[in-house]
Amino acid sequence: MNLQEIGKRIYHFRTQILNLPQHDFAQRIGMGQSNVSSVEKEQTLPGCFFIWCLHTTYQIDLHWLFTGEGEPLYQQPVSAGIHLDQT
Template sequence: MDLQNIGTRIYHLRTEILQLSQRDFSHLLGMGQGNISKVEKGQSLPSCFFLWSLYNTYQINVNWVLSGEGEVKVSEG
């Protein structure tokens, strides 16, 4: 797993797709801003809680987060 690419995808998701500040994003996911920062910088892997929160809050495809494959959002239906 490439932590830098995962971080880049999370950063892109937050800034370009959701258009949220790191502070707002962390608040909406119920996480500390420091955790978000470390993931975006490629310094740590996203936790299970982080991935679950992305899916539960925004229907983000966990496979896309981890591998870059598939659509960003899980298709409905």
Template sequence: MNLKDIGERIRLFRMEVLNLSQREFAQRMGVAQGNLSSLEKGHQLPSCFFLWCLHATYQANVHWLFTGDGEPVVKANK
């Protein structure tokens, strides 16, 4: 597990999937912008709560977040 890769995928999800600024995303996720910046730079591992909120709110694929495999967003089964 590479923290820099995870951080980069968080940043890509925020920018390319959600089209949100770091400030907007941090506010919506209930984290300080400084903490989000630290996550995106790969300085810390995201908490379980952060990952749960990311998935519950935006249907983020946590497997993709950690591995880069699959799609960034979980598709609903029909």
């Protein structure tokens, strides 16, 4: 897992996939622009709440976010429910 590149991936996601200015992106996930800026510049790692907001707001693929592997967006809708194996 390459945590040092999370900021670069978030920047790529915001600018290349969503095409949003930093202020709008931050507002939609309920974060301050300075927080998003700090993460994108890799000055700080995003916290759990930041990541959860990205995931629930934009359906960002967490595997891609943490590793850079795969696609930035889930190919199937994300379910908020917990599924237990009944076997």
